[in-house]
Amino acid sequence: MLSTRDAFRRFWPYTRGLRRWLVVGALLLILSAACEVVAIWLFGDITDHVLAAKNLHAFWTPAAIWLELAVLTGVATFGGSYLTTLVGERFLLRLRDSVFAHVQGLSPDFLDNRRLGDLMVRLTGDIEAIEQFVASGVIQTVTAAVSAVIFAAAALYVRWDLALVSFAVAPLFWVAMRNFTSRFRDAAVRERESSGAITSVVEETLSNQALVQAYNRQRAEQRRLHREGLSWLEAKMAETRLAALYEPLVQVIETVCVLVVLGFGAWELTNDRVTLGGLLSFAAYLGYLYPPIQSLGQVNLIASEATASAERIVELVEARPAVVNRPAARTRAARRGRVAFDDVTFSYPGSERPAVEGLSFRAGPEELVLLTGPSGSGKSTITKLLLRFYDPQAGRVRLDGVDIRELSLATLRDTVTLLQQETMLFPGTVRDNIAYARPDATDEQIGTAARAADAHDFIIALPEGYDTPVGQRGRLLSGGQRQRIAIARAMLRDAPVLILDEPTTGLDAPTARRVLEPLRRLMAGRTTILITHDLHLAPEADRVITLQPAADVRTVSSDDDPLLARLP
Ligand SMILES: Nc1ncnc2c1ncn2[C@@H]1O[C@H](COP(=O)(O)OP(=O)(O)OP(=O)(O)O)[C@@H](O)[C@H]1O
Numbered sequence: 001m002l003s004t005r006d007a008f009r010r011f012w013p014y015t016r017g018l019r020r021w022l023v024v025g026a027l028l029l030i031l032s033a034a035c036e037v038v039a040i041w042l043f044g045d046i047t048d049h050v051l052a053a054k055n056l057h058a059f060w061t062p063a064a065i066w067l068e069l070a071v072l073t074g075v076a077t078f079g080g081s082y083l084t085t086l087v088g089e090r091f092l093l094r095l096r097d098s099v100f101a102h103v104q105g106l107s108p109d110f111l112d113n114r115r116l117g118d119l120m121v122r123l124t125g126d127i128e129a130i131e132q133f134v135a136s137g138v139i140q141t142v143t144a145a146v147s148a149v150i151f152a153a154a155a156l157y158v159r160w161d162l163a164l165v166s167f168a169v170a171p172l173f174w175v176a177m178r179n180f181t182s183r184f185r186d187a188a189v190r191e192r193e194s195s196g197a198i199t200s201v202v203e204e205t206l207s208n209q210a211l212v213q214a215y216n217r218q219r220a221e222q223r224r225l226h227r228e229g230l231s232w233l234e235a236k237m238a239e240t241r242l243a244a245l246y247e248p249l250v251q252v253i254e255t256v257c258v259l260v261v262l263g264f265g266a267w268e269l270t271n272d273r274v275t276l277g278g279l280l281s282f283a284a285y286l287g288y289l290y291p292p293i294q295s296l297g298q299v300n301l302i303a304s305e306a307t308a309s310a311e312r313i314v315e316l317v318e319a320r321p322a323v324v325n326r327p328a329a330r331t332r333a334a335r336r337g338r339v340a341f342d343d344v345t346f347s348y349p350g351s352e353r354p355a356v357e358g359l360s361f362r363a364g365p366e367e368l369v370l371l372t373g374p375s376g377s378g379k380s381t382i383t384k385l386l387l388r389f390y391d392p393q394a395g396r397v398r399l400d401g402v403d404i405r406e407l408s409l410a411t412l413r414d415t416v417t418l419l420q421q422e423t424m425l426f427p428g429t430v431r432d433n434i435a436y437a438r439p440d441a442t443d444e445q446i447g448t449a450a451r452a453a454d455a456h457d458f459i460i461a462l463p464e465g466y467d468t469p470v471g472q473r474g475r476l477l478s479g480g481q482r483q484r485i486a487i488a489r490a491m492l493r494d495a496p497v498l499i500l501d502e503p504t505t506g507l508d509a510p511t512a513r514r515v516l517e518p519l520r521r522l523m524a525g526r527t528t529i530l531i532t533h534d535l536h537l538a539p540e541a542d543r544v545i546t547l548q549p550a551a552d553v554r555t556v557s558s559d560d561d562p563l564l565a566r567l568p
């Protein structure tokens, strides 16, 4: 379990460059507290020398100073609050950017193993909680501590004996606080988890709305959300009970303190050992002393909450991608597009059975290599190995003779274009989606790619042509249309190797043929690996590789093996 101190140390470096402003902000807030001290002293002065003495002459000078102080306090408070917020928001921006960048570097499968909603909460709510603690929290702590010292010093200066009497109660605050924080933290941990679970249920249900409705699962999903909501409610109430108990408790301690001081003061007053103004300003100092002390207690609660969040962020930040760039990775590739799998064996993490075993094949420029095999035989896994989402446990994958582990990830992925099995579209227009890999592509290039993918005709028939929004995950389009947009996107990318995972499943036979034709033409000089169940395309291929689930892999050439012999 992460301690509050470790959590702070862990995230403090993100304030680099902002600390100057943290200091200025805290100084301004301290200045406003100091002004307050003088104002209270002026109030005592006016009580004794103007009100009690009934002397209006003595009023003007302190009144003028008081007014100036009020303006100064206002300016300092404004500056202090402004800077505190600015530093906090900058910190938040930086931390979120950095955690998001890290998460983007993780393997796609890292995310597949997690609930998206929970990750979303980590990148939003949890990061904000850390900000509350590390950036704003520091200012709050420093300001409160210094203000407490200032008001305590002022109280001591006015009447040290009275002050000591009231300070005797101070340890009570600490005892109260210590008792609260650990329980508060437990509640905060549960609250953060429930928060993630709620967002997950909402995300999972809404993104599968059609499935939910088609299978009449609305009530079940509502119950699921209700259950998570209930645990959130319980955690939140536990937090609130603690925080809400804490406040009145502090107030009672405070009242006891004030009453003791007033009683003692009244006795002193009757013996003429203190003036009314002196007593009133002393009481005011005490009144001002408590808020900073309360504020310190509050920071403590915020810190416990933030530590729960920090733990969740640290867990993300410590996750390592399955593959990393080698220190001296090559950033230049030959870009001819010769692909070779040499005796590659790979099992997914935590899986006993290899997904790919002893696989060897070659694909060169101008070639169309067809990969086929039953479902689960490792075809899509090959795309993940070629793009280095994973490294094989044995054997190697080479690109133009170089082990792809020698290449930087960016270079490798620039060389290979992947068309995934599940068509991925972003919410945006048709044009945005085709140009995703090349945002600088001209309309002409986009049109050419769309024509080659046999998509142009249906696109111009859409209500707004290339500017038609595709909706969430492209759901405003048909499956085949989505697929052809994805093909167009892949074609627009100028990479020597193209690997297409089931590009024609959603297409009718004539469209599939039409797509394949320009594909070959476009792939002139490039290497194309086509994963498909559709063996009608086999005659067009230079080589057909049939995968078997685990073990037993056969490599055959379409030249020496009649296609029909392999059809079931
Ligand atoms: N991320 C993963 N973690 C663990 N196992 C996985 C993962 N992805 C796939 N597998 C397993 O690896 C094997 C090969 O999967 P793969 O997706 O490569 O099959 P495929 O040949 O593409 O099948 P299909 O024709 O149905 O698309 C399967 O047994 C699958 O369950």
Ligand SMILES: [Mg+2]
Pocket: 379, 380, 381, 421, 501
């Ligand atoms: Mg597959």
